[in-house]
Amino acid sequence: MTEIIDGNAVATDIRDSLTGGVETLKADGVTPGLATVLMSDDPASETYVSMKQADCEEVGIESHHVELDTDAPAEDLYDAIEDLNGDPSVHGILVQMPVPAHVDERRVLRAVDPMKDVDGFHPANVGRLVVGNDRYRPCTPHGVQKLLEAYDVETEGADAVIVGRSNIVGKPLANLLVQKRGDGNATVTVCHSRTEDLAAKTRAADVLVAAAGRPEFIDAEMVGAGATVIDVGVNRVDADTEKGYELVGDVDFESAREKAAHITPVPGGVGPMTRAMLLYNTVKAAGLQADVDVALP
Ligand SMILES: NC(=O)c1ccc[n+]([C@@H]2O[C@H](COP(=O)([O-])OP(=O)(O)OC[C@H]3O[C@@H](n4cnc5c(N)ncnc54)[C@H](OP(=O)(O)O)[C@@H]3O)[C@@H](O)[C@H]2O)c1
The missing domain is CATH 3.40.50.720 (NAD(P)-binding Rossmann-like Domain)
Structure with a gap:
């Protein structure tokens, strides 16, 4: 008998237990925050970002959003990331890919503070994963x-x-x-x-x-x-x-x-699992940055 793997059900279980993690953080005065950064007018990218915001709301994560014109200078994007790196209410930063051709994607990945890199794409986090000491799994x-x-x-x-x-x-x-x-x-x-x-x-x-x-x-x-x-x-x-x-x-x-x-x-x-694991990394990131022990699923 073939068993169909139900990603929606597994993701729901993970989200439910992350809601508990968010409550632990809030009891310690920390509201986990995820910032999405969009520099694209591709409807699919816009949809992904709004789905991520809705997911955050469901488990009690605060979402922040930064949007840049697709023809804005690349420096504006790097500056926006720098601002988010310095914002203590933001624990995770997600830059929606792809970015426009005039932006250096590798520089974007390097610009995100590795502690806030909830995608797990910063070279420091990639290296940690390779040696078996991962911080945020993609x-x-x-x-x-x-x-x-x-x-x-x-x-x-x-x-x-x-x-x-x-x-x-x-x-x-x-x-x-x-x-x-x-x-x-x-x-x-x-x-x-x-x-x-x-x-x-x-x-x-x-x-x-x-x-x-x-x-x-x-x-x-x-x-x-x-x-x-x-x-x-x-x-x-x-x-x-x-x-x-x-x-x-x-x-x-x-x-x-x-x-x-x-x-x-x-x-x-x-x-649905990809979406749930972004919430997982955001809750983990908030726990690490606020030095609060959070049980993760
Ligand atoms: N469900 C989710 O949450 C989720 C998340 C991310 C991606 N995706 C989906 O997953 C798929 C892959 O995404 P990606 O970003 O990893 O894609 P990608 O960057 O385009 O990479 C595709 C990989 O598949 C290889 N490939 C392509 N055609 C092949 C063939 N005929 N035989 C063997 N290998 C072949 C390519 O080989 P070369 O390296 O030699 O070019 C490349 O390594 C896409 O459909 C994407 O939409 C889904």
């Missing part, structure tokens, strides 16, 4: 780990195959799963567009994570019997819907579910 890979944990999927000794090597998903997840500890200890293979015989590698996976941004390209033929399939992909494809499109993952869900023991749907799998 939200999507952390969400994947939490899904595996919630469904008792063992990573210890497992062959984990990740399709995709981006800095936000594939690489940090590989670095997490390979760590010498209980939620790691996997043998990790990272595949990408130059990988030879991809299907042979994905079929050998006990845990297969698809993060390539290719609609439904992993089908039953690429999945080994009894594997756990985690679909990170979110792709818009034309469809006869009100919006004119629908969202599909990187996995052909209907065929792959025939082979998998566990599988995430899209939507309703990894997506």
Whole structure:
């Protein structure tokens, strides 16, 4: 029997327990604050930012928002980040990517105070993660780990195959799963567009994570019997819907579910977890900065 991994349910549990963490902080006089910074008029980026603000409200995190014109000088963005770094009511800073072409994305990542880097993309936090001493795990890979944990999927000794090597998903997840500890200890293979015989590698996976941004390209033929399939992909494809499109993952869900023991749907799998783990990092950040012990889920 294939078990469908319910990301909405796991994310709800995490949010519920974070609400308790927020109460602990508030009892100590600290209201956790997350600042979103938007320098884009892309409707998808605007939607992501407003979803993050609504998520904050739900658990009692105060949201702050800074918006810059897309043609504003890059310095304005760096200055805005500097101001937020110095604002004690802001514990987490999230700069919505992508930024306009005239802005140096790497400089943006470096500009955020590592203590407030709730995305976990600052080079100092990336380095800590690689050596197994992480401060803020990037939200999507952390969400994947939490899904595996919630469904008792063992990573210890497992062959984990990740399709995709981006800095936000594939690489940090590989670095997490390979760590010498209980939620790691996997043998990790990272595949990408130059990988030879991809299907042979994905079929050998006990845990297969698809993060390539290719609609439904992993089908039953690429999945080994009894594997756990985690679909990170979110792709818009034309469809006869009100919006004119629908969202599909990187996995052909209907065929792959025939082979998998566990599988995430899209939507309703990894997506809600990414959002929940941003709240997790913000609560953690507030606890670290205010020196308050907060129990995290
Ligand atoms: N659910 C969520 O919360 C969430 C969060 C983040 C991202 N996403 C989604 O996850 C997907 C990946 O995002 P991303 O930012 O990591 O993407 P990305 O930066 O575009 O990276 C895609 C990776 O997939 C590899 N790839 C592309 N086509 C391939 C193929 N045919 N065979 C093997 N590897 C292939 C690329 O290889 P090369 O390196 O060789 O180019 C690259 O490493 C997207 O659909 C994105 O929307 C979802």
